[in-house]
Amino acid sequence: MAKSTKKTDKELSYAELITQKNELKRKYMDLRCTMVTSHVDNTMQKRTMRREIARLNTFIRQKETAGVQK
Numbered sequence: 001m002a003k004s005t006k007k008t009d010k011e012l013s014y015a016e017l018i019t020q021k022n023e024l025k026r027k028y029m030d031l032r033c034t035m036v037t038s039h040v041d042n043t044m045q046k047r048t049m050r051r052e053i054a055r056l057n058t059f060i061r062q063k064e065t066a067g068v069q070k
Contacts, residue, residue, distance in 0.1 A: 014063045017056055021060065024049060031045060032046070
């Protein structure tokens with residue numbers, strides 16, 4: 001999956017991580033609906049999106065425990 005920014009996920013700020021996670025969750029829900037209603041060429045995309053969301057959640061949690069203000 002192509003990254004939209006040049007920063008790696010570890011270098012993103014807390015707000016940027018939240019924004020990216022929310023955007024990815026929206027795309028994931030759209031993909032789920034598309035898979036139910038029509039044919040999707042790359043079925044592995046669903047798994048990779050879930051893993052990307054989990055990875056972002058990990059970075060968000062690390063920032064929270066480090067004391068970054070929400």
